[in-house]
Amino acid sequence: MQRTRNILFNATFFFNCLLLFLLLFYSRIAVPAWVQVFGRMHPLILHFPVVLLLLYIVWELWLSKKFQNDQSKNIAGILLIVAALTAALTALFGLLLSREEGYDADALSLHKYTGVSLSFLSFIWYILQQKIERVKFAPAIMSLLVFSLILLTGDLGAGITHGENYLLAPVMPKQQPKEVALEDAVVFTDMVQPILQSKCISCHNDKKAKGELIMQTTAQLLKGGK
Numbered sequence: 001m002q003r004t005r006n007i008l009f010n011a012t013f014f015f016n017c018l019l020l021f022l023l024l025f026y027s028r029i030a031v032p033a034w035v036q037v038f039g040r041m042h043p044l045i046l047h048f049p050v051v052l053l054l055l056y057i058v059w060e061l062w063l064s065k066k067f068q069n070d071q072s073k074n075i076a077g078i079l080l081i082v083a084a085l086t087a088a089l090t091a092l093f094g095l096l097l098s099r100e101e102g103y104d105a106d107a108l109s110l111h112k113y114t115g116v117s118l119s120f121l122s123f124i125w126y127i128l129q130q131k132i133e134r135v136k137f138a139p140a141i142m143s144l145l146v147f148s149l150i151l152l153t154g155d156l157g158a159g160i161t162h163g164e165n166y167l168l169a170p171v172m173p174k175q176q177p178k179e180v181a182l183e184d185a186v187v188f189t190d191m192v193q194p195i196l197q198s199k200c201i202s203c204h205n206d207k208k209a210k211g212e213l214i215m216q217t218t219a220q221l222l223k224g225g226k
Contacts (some may be wrong), residue, residue: 001074008081009126015088016123022095023116031099039096046090046157050150052083053122057143064133080129084122091119094157102210103160111156118149163202188218196221 022029031039059076067073094115098108125132125142132138158166165172180190196215202208204215204225213225 001078005074005078005081008078008085012081012085012088012123012126015085015092016119019088019092019095019116019119022092023112026095029095029099031096035096036100039093039098039100042090042093042097043161045086045093049083049087049090049118049122050154052079052086053146053150056080056083057147060139060143064139077126077129080122080126084119084126087119087122091115102212103208104206107160107208111153111160114149114153114156118146118153121146121149160208161202163205 056076056079059079064076095112098112125146132142155167163169180186185191200215203210204213206214206216209225211225214220214223
């Protein structure tokens, strides 16, 4: 089991170093087509570090005191290093994906840095795992920090792909569209634009302009894209 942990540790260390290197030279990165395939795997694997880190938080806060044997601790250690490894891969693939056209640089910036920070923090947690466990309240503080970073990173990513305030949208007050009699309706404003708003704007807005097409205003729509 120790050999497995060493392999996972070395792989995580390598991907975090690669992540740091790409981050430092981010503006100079040119992503060829075959590498874009890895970048587009970002939405496929991002759930793994989220689930694994949450499982480890549950272990750290509620189960670690009940299972004090070496085998349980080894399993928990593997859980954390796998979480750190998948977090590094997720951040790395996201970095590659962000180099594609159609994303607003300002919207991506904070999501990029929170994702990278989550990767680094997860790996640091594994390295300092035993020292953190010896300090009172340190596991709870680290768990809260990681959990908050997961929520922030996820919310920023959802805002890019699904529109602003996606997470809290169901509980926020909604503006009901005004009802217009059919004979008074303007075709584009009252019939076409609501459909574009609900079906198209999430991928064609100022922050995420797929195909360089923005559909938020009539002028932007008429301008077209690729």
